[in-house]
Amino acid sequence: MLPSLCVRFDFRCCTISIVMVNHGVATELMKGMKDYAQKFFELPLEEKNKIAIPPNDIQGYGHSHSDQILDWSDKLVLIVHPHHYRKLEVWPATPFKEAIEAYSSEVKRVGEELLRFMSLIMGMEKDAFLGLHQELVQPMSVAYYPQCYLPDKVLGLGPHSDKGTIGILMQEDDVTGLQIKHEGKWVPIKPIPDTLVVNVGDMMEIWSNGKYKSIEHRVVTNESKARISCSTFYLPRHDVEIEPLDQMVLESPGSLPMYKKVKYGDYLRQTKHMRFEGKAHVIKVAKLNW
Template structure:
């Protein structure tokens, strides 16, 4: 993929861009037209359907990390981060330094966008060879099962990577200095502090991962899950792991939707109001030679209520070659698990 930066926006040369995704109907519009039916393309195979018991809060619960202690250099909290990354690959962050008002404004911006008329949202629709904008990502065939979710994806950092043709310019909350940019900047600071602590745990100085990553990029994916009359038949997002470095998720405070695979079971992640969920991505798992885990996860739907979430993906420079660090490899006790990619 060849990219050029012109006028502060990414311009793509001929090619597939960020990946092919075929256009599909808006799930919200499907529900508005017929709230009781579920089209066949959204009905999962029996083995992939969520069980009713999986939609309820259950123990064990994922670890909780106090970000304020990490930022102060607390050794005990850093050891908790190490254990959470090894055993779970997921953890909730409290006292993350992001002002509650920023979180609420971000959620309001997302809700307001998806409440727009369909024709207005289609102005920002994904191109067939891109994954930015409004639509549903990773649709590669007419036969594949679809997720019960509409999304809006924007490249947010660094600023010169933004493609403003996908930004709803009539919304002040999506303009420069608005809710989206403020939220994007603040969660990136959280990611940087977590990376600094992971660097120390990996035997480097605080800037170790930062140097290895090159110029970190951030993509915001805003997810809208309409209510579904048969939540036992569909998935909001199909099982996957994240290819980047770290992922930060702003959940709905009231509705459980995220599930992670832990010890061969799907564990619901009960939201903690005004907090973030973070998980290890594939890039960090490779660098640390599998000591930390990039865990498979998915989202389920709710029969009565809509659900909104915002995912911030931090990922490494596209042109970098990465592989296990030499300090993480021991031919006798921990052989190299990954090739360089």
């Protein structure tokens, strides 16, 4: 049974951010994740550094890329699925570890249901998108945004779009931080308790031939309150080749593909150093110019 979807922003089916209700993830599980994350980030730095991100890796505590030092945030980044990608030596201790395990399993179920839903609305068999991924990879980023006394000067996370297929965000119930870009303006996504926010990623934009465009978004800081968020992403395997689906090309003006074929791992490597360019990396790496 598909979760209920409340479309918060539907800009003519081009740029969408979805607020999901009745998703089936227990309120207690969501609250536990945020509570344990709060306790983890309040630990002394020497304790958190015991699971720091190793050189030339992305998993662990800290920042996955050196250019992120400009972000006003603290992060724990893990690959939670498939299990053979896990590096348990950089997972936090119990009980936070068990909360991550339980929450990520539930959100994986939701993500798979969403991909089945997208398969159906794009005219395919319900498991087609899962098959296109060949192996659904699920990273998780738990972020802590401390209070900032100069919120107009510092961003919690700079403008970007997610480089995977979809992303699912759990945010605080009472602290607004996420903003999406629409017609050149930043629109805040006001939190609704017990909901999850779904953002379209770059791979969905390419597969849909631009019908569903990835969301350019950012996180702003708050002067009076800290904020916890948990983002889960769904990615294809690195060797998967992504290109517009035939049926989506036929629905496009002139029946032309708007994006070239790209191997997902190559796309990640080419866009790695374009982080401060918002969504420009999609155009530079994958867009075709007719």
